[in-house]
Every structure is written in structure tokens, then in C-alpha cells.
Amino acid sequence: MAISVLLVDDEENFVATLAKRLTLRRFDVFTATRADPAFAALSENPIDVVLLDVRMPDLDGIEATKEIKASHPLVEVILLTGHASMEASLEGMRMGAFDYLLKPVNIDELVYKIEDAHRKKELQEEKIRRLAEKADEDSNAE
């Protein structure tokens, strides 16, 4: 099954171009250019990885990362930014971002990062599945 990616950035041209390129690489791509539709898309679709602009007019990407990790802990977030700042990057990572990439983004590198983030999510899902099965077995045994 294709990896599904939600791309959130207020630069419409950037979103359109990147979405097209990721679709060509066989990702399922959802897009949003504002905060509310982004969170709606996250709730309504089985998103694996969110690509999130750090600075948008109505959204602080680092706070949003914290919020996404709280409500969808298995979803991985990759922050994208035009603002190179060590402090912001480490803050984003502390909030649980999988990675922090600087624009302009190298498409091959981005694809690898999405695949790596997705693999991490898969490993976590496998573990949860096994723990859930074990919990079922334990309760049946009782």
C-alpha cells in the first residue's frame, strides 16, 4: 500500500509542485495550505507522514508537531523550513519531529526521509498489534 503523506505549507506553488513530484514517486498525497484544513485532513485520512512548514501565518509548526504527536502518536512529522535556526530545529526535534529539513528540499533526500519515517511507524504498529494480541490472549486465559 502506498505511503500517505500530508503536505502542509502556505506557499501554494511549493505545495502544488511538491505534491506533483511526490505523486510521481507513488505516494498518496494530501495537501493543505492552512491550519484548520490540515488538522481536518489528518483526522479524516489514514496519514502516515506529515510534511509541515515550520512557519505559516496561522500555524506554528513546532507547536503543531506537539499537537499532532499528542493526538496521533504514530504519525511521523517531518518539518520543512526556509528559516535555518539551530534553536528552532532542536526544539522541533524535541517536540517529536522525525526530521527537520531545510528548503530548498532535495527530492531524493525527502523521499528517503518519508520512507524512513514510515518504516518507524510500521515497526511501532507491529509492536502495538502484538501487544494487543497478547492482551487478548491474557484476558481469554483469565
Next chain:
Amino acid sequence: MITRGLRWLQGIVGRLTGRAEPGDPEAARELFQTRYHALRLLLAANTKALDLMAAMERAAGGGFTIGMPFVRSHCTAVGVSVYQMVRHLDTLAPDRYTSLFERLEDIQHTIDHELATLPVPSDAPLVLPLTEVDSHHIDAAGPKMANLGEVANVVGMSVPKGFVITTAAHERLITANDLQPEIDRLLQAHQTEELDELFALSSNLQSLIMSADVPREIAAAIDAASARVASSPAEITYALRSSALGEDSAQASFAGQYQSLLNVRSEHLIESYLEVVASKYTPQAMHYRLQRGLRDEDVAMSVGCLEMIDARSGGVAYTGNPGDREDRNIYLSSTWGLPKAIVDGRFASDLLIVERAEPPQISDRQIGDKRTRFVLDPVEGVQRAEVPHDLHHRPSLSDEEAIGIAELALRLESHFKTPVDLEWAITTDGKVVILQCRPLAQSSAVARRPLPAGAPPPLVTGGVNASPGAATGSIHRVGRDSDALTCPEGAVLVLEQPLPRWAALLGRTAAVVAEEGGIAGHLATVARELGVPAILGAGLLDALEDGLEVTVDATGRAVYPGRIESLLRISDQERPAAVDTPVQQALRKVLRHIAPLNLLDPDGIEFKPASCRTLHDITRFCHEQAVREIFAFGTETEFPEYASKQLHHNVPMQWWVLDLGGGFKQPVSGKYVRLEDIACKPMLALWDGMVAVPWDGPPAVTGRGFASILFEATANPALATPFRKPYADRNYFIISEHFINLQSRFGFHFTNVEALAGLRPEENYLSFSFKGGAADHERKAARARFIGDLLADLRFAVKVTEDVVTARRTGLDHQDVEQSLRVVGYLLMHTRQLDMIMNEPTAVEHYRSKMVADIQSLSRN
């Protein structure tokens, strides 16, 4: 219910990196996979961090142009990679190295502090009358206006009335409109090396500034200053001149790179001010900063607002020859009307050469055919006008005027204690006014050369040597902006008019030839600063067709067809040494906290998080500990499938193999694994190299050499058995399908080979490090250099420090990594004990030739 489920899920996710429950093979397998994934990500982050550090070190040493966005983005990217390593190590060994997060944060704060820009004092005046400005006001008024104030108020020469809108006003403008974050974002997100991106970026940045609101207090200060200059606004018009910090030094004149607006009415001062500030981001100014390594944030723009002078004649004066430091004559370029015609470099003018004497004497006079001049438009701005016919060949300057200007120039040279470049005007009533004065940029003296023997006849001769040297390239003719966008790297630029805006191309240009222009134009000044050979005013250039390969000899004022090596060799010796730029200085400052490696000995007591002083130390620590942790997992966890196996092979040394997954063709039971069971191609390639050529045994050692080995063995406690770590006693392969890490200790030699040879060439790498030996220090170091030289010839990036050699190759496809591993495998076996013969040149040469031949034969096979 949903909340409860989510909390359960979060709890699980939080525990995912915990320990496996004893006796649960499924849990152990999962945990192993999670850790292996973490190790793989840690290794990828390590490769990226090391690549970024290497790029930063290269940039700090000069060689290619960088701006502050490079420094900031590389610091951020390297910080992110190191953070990832720490986090992945935490996944591998939960809670064991948490203090690394604090160390990283401390180093990050130090780097951020080094990158911070000094703020402009908030109480600095927004506007300064020119009568109050002198050379002490560089920070507020910028060098151009500070120099002009000095000329007027200290030297006492005539300059236009006016005032300066200071750098404090610029700072206030940027802050009040919150422009800096957006400027930084745009600068970082575009690749300014690409010309089309540079033009698009320039347009975005200039629009951003043009649409800013000028804060009320700045507008009020400008109005008040203007009212002080002239009681009625209708009385005068203004020339607005940029005066940016960093501008107008001999090393970086920014000649013509920023906007000057002439004949501006006082009611249009505010929008004209914005226009000059926006010109900080013209393509040529941005390119110029990049070429000169100037920090964007250091270039605060102040703007001089000077009474516009209606000039009868105007021009520039140099108190020296810009192309020959030894020539101390005064060069005067002059034309009818405003001096703009001279500095734009596009129209014919007069050149007078004045000798230094008491009084100065005119020694040469070249009167140009001056058909065009610039005059004031009756409404606003300036316009081109035809010069009346009877003035075409008349000198635009009388001899008395020329000598008078030469004397003023010499006085200024004496005051500023350096040769100067001044712009002057003669008013309609014959008064000389100084408009600008800056240090003159001069190139080293270059002798006029005879035409090279055997060279083909030149295609073009004549013109002026506007920037000395010689260079070769293919011709690219530029007339319109669209021609500029297609200018290839290393082209010879052929122009009709040497306009300042073509300066944006100089960084990618081998040489410049123009039909018009002279030494005094802005493009000529920038070409000299960047060391790009230039012939200007060469006349018709029809012989120089697009795409033709030529050699431009600016010093000899000739263009030859083809490549003339003899000229290029001389030119190389004449090239100016690289300048240490502010950006490189900033980069080196931060690199002190990034690149040095202090944690050298993984077995030493200082090998701990608290000893990490740089980001490189943290990467080294994480890498070493990650490998140890993953190995420990295989041996400590009661799960035989993943425990290490001894390689069953007919070799005297013990080899142990730990499979991270996919490294064995099928599950292996028992204590041993055979070579036929190995699926890991990198391991098989390394092994191939190790066994490809039988080892001749240790080289013959003289008695002195043997005594030294005994001494080393007793003096170095790390070599004594009781001090060794258990894992270091054997040779270990840690493998997966595409990955290998070999830690080995052959006697006194410590080796680490690591390679990733997967399907993503961008992530693939091979790293090799070798240390130690039993001979004395000098011979061990010689052996390290010996190995380093062999690897450098094989295109490895090699670093040799004392007796340690490290080598890396990156970005290869998997077959190339495997081939390189064969060579490394060969070297591992055949450089053992070579340190002992390193003081015997004949033996060294024998081994070098043999190894080169063996390596060639390995490559053929």
C-alpha cells in the same frame, strides 16, 4: 473511550524502546528490528553530519563562494543530524546517554551566540546633516557618506549640501515591518548560484522592501532635514546615493552595485529612499556579496541625500593606475555633463594622464569622440542628450581644471594615506565639487608582455587593460537580460557596453571583452576586485562569435583563438591571493564548536558524554557506542538467532559475525557460520580483498627495529592484554544485507571499516580508519601517510593525523562500494607490520610498487 484508547496507545509508544521480556523471542525480534532501524538511521545521520562538516571545512578554507545562508543552514543541518544520532542512540540504549542531549544543547547555544549579529544602537539618530559627518561616523552613515563628510568638514573641500538617512533608520524600517525573517527565508530557500533563481529572488526581495511602510518618525526626520538644506523645497533637487556598510573599501567597492537616483524632487524623497534601500537586493549586489563573502545582515544601508549638481563636465580621478600599482600617475577620465556617463562605462570620454610634479604636469591626453552626455531632466531624473557637434572633439576639461582636480586628488590621497578614486563635477559656473571619494583598488604591477611566440594571430587587439591577467573560455555574447540567464560557467563575456548590471555574471565568467568603456567604469572596478581579466573599449568585436574558444590576454590587450597555455601559466602567477572574507571568518568561528575531534581513544577514560566539546565529538561518541550497544544486544539477549557466530574458515585469526538481519542467507543454528551462508555483499567483497593475494609474511626487520617494537609493547599500556576490552580481543563483523562494520585488532593495529552499499547511492559510503603499529612513532606516522597516499590515489577523501589514517568515499553505487571494499580488504592484510620498514626507502618503494600492481589487478578482476 477514544481518549482512553489514545492514552493506552501513547503509553505503548512511549515504551516501544524498552527491554524485551525474557524468553519472548517475538518481542526480542521486534525490539531488535527497532534497534536495527535506529542504528541504520544513526549511521545515515552520521554520514550526513560528517559530509556537512567536510563541506563547511572546505568552504572555510576558501575556494568557493558562500554567504551567511550557507553558514546558518549548514549549522542547522549538522545540529539536526547530531540530534538524530543522540536520539537514535537513546533508542538503542534507553536512558543510558541522556546527558548527551544537554551537551548538544550547550554547544548549540554557543554556536547561536557566535552567529548573532550585533544590533544597531536603538538611540542612534535616524538622520544626520552632512555638516556633522566625518570618518568617525562610518557605522551610522556608511563609509561612502562618512568619507564625503570627512572631505567637506575635515579636509575642507567643496561637496554638495545634504544629509544622511542612517543605518539606524534602515534598522528601524526593517524591524517595524518585520522584514528580516521573510528576507532570511527567501534567501535560504533559493539557490543563488542559479541565475534565473537569483533574478526571481532579487525581484521578490526588492518588492518586499518597496512595499514596506516607512515609519512615521523616519519620514518626519527626512522632512525636517530637507527643510534645513533648503528653505523652499522647490529650490533644489537631490541625488540619493547608497552608503552601505561594507561598501567603498579598496577590497570591496561595490562600485555601481546599488542604486543611485539622480535629480529627485524633495516630495519624492521617501519612495526614492525605499528604492535605494531595496537595491541592496539587485541581482548584481547579491551576487557581489556572495563573491566577496560579505554577510547579508552586516550590510545595513544608509542613504546620502545630496543636493543635485548641474554639471558642465564630470568624471573620475585616480591617484594611480588601477591595473599597475607601480604607476603613480594621476588618471583623469572626463566628459561633458554629469559624470554618470563615465561610471556607467558606456560612452566615449577623455583620458588625461597627469604626472606627479610641482606643479603636476599633463603627460598624455586622449580626447574621445564624445557624442552623448547626461543632463538634468527639467522635471525629474536625468536624460541622455546629444553633445553639440563642435564639442565632440573638444577636451571636456581645460588644462588648468585638470591640474586643479589632480591637486585636489593628491591632497585627498595624502589625507586618507592611500591612493584614492574620486568622482567630481564642475558646475556651470566653473566650480569643482567632490561627489565621492574612496580608496582606489589596484592590481599588482604587470609588465606589458610581447605577443607569445608561435601563437596564432590575435582576433582582437587594442582597448584598455581594465583588469589584468589572461583566461580562456568559450565566447558568450550578452546584450539583453535573457542572454545573461544562459551564460555558462567559465564563459568569456563579450559585451557592447560594460554596464554595471553585468557584474552579476562576473563570478561565473573567465574574462570580459567589451567594445566600449574604460578603466573608470563600475564593471571594470568589480572585474579588478574579482580578478577577472577584462579588456574594455576594444572597438568592434564582430570577430568574436558566440561559442568560439578564445584566450583573452587583458595584460597584452589581445584576444587569441584557441587556448594559449603559455599565457595562462603566466596569468596564474599573477592572480591575487584569496581574500579572507567576513563570512569565512564567521564560519571558522562556529567551526571551532563543530569540527575538531577531541574524543580519539574509545578505550580511554575520557571517552564519555561530558568530554564532548564539539558536535564531531558527539557523533564520534554516538557512533562508537551504537556499535557497542547493538553488539551487546546480540550477545546479552537470550535469543540465539541473533547472537554472534564464529566464522568457520581456514584462517588463523578469530572472526565473529553478528547479523542484524538479512546478512545470512538462511537462519544459522549452532556456534559457527560458514562463508557460503553469508548474504552480505559488502562483507563478501571485503573478504575477497583480504584473501585475494597471499600475504608474504612480516617484512624483514633490522635489530634496531625489533628493539623499538619491544619498547612500544612495554611502554604503551593500551597494548597490554589486561587493559583490553573483551570485545576488542577478536575481530568482529556486524552485518546486514547491505551493511558491514568490521572492528578488528591485528596485533598492535586497530582497524575499523564500515560501509553501506544499498540501493540509495546518496546514502552509501565507505569509511576506513587505521591506527597503531609496533614501531616508533615516526615510522607509524610514515605508514599512515603511506596508506593515505594509496587511498588518495583511489579517490578516497583521506585525512592523516599522526599515526591515524581515516578515509571516506561517499555517494557511490553499491558496485563501486564493493569494489572499494576489495581494495580496503587487501590493504588491511598487506599493510600490517609495514611500519617496521618505514625507515628503509628501498623497501618502502618495493612495497608501494607491489601494492599498486596488486590493486590494479584486483580492479581488473
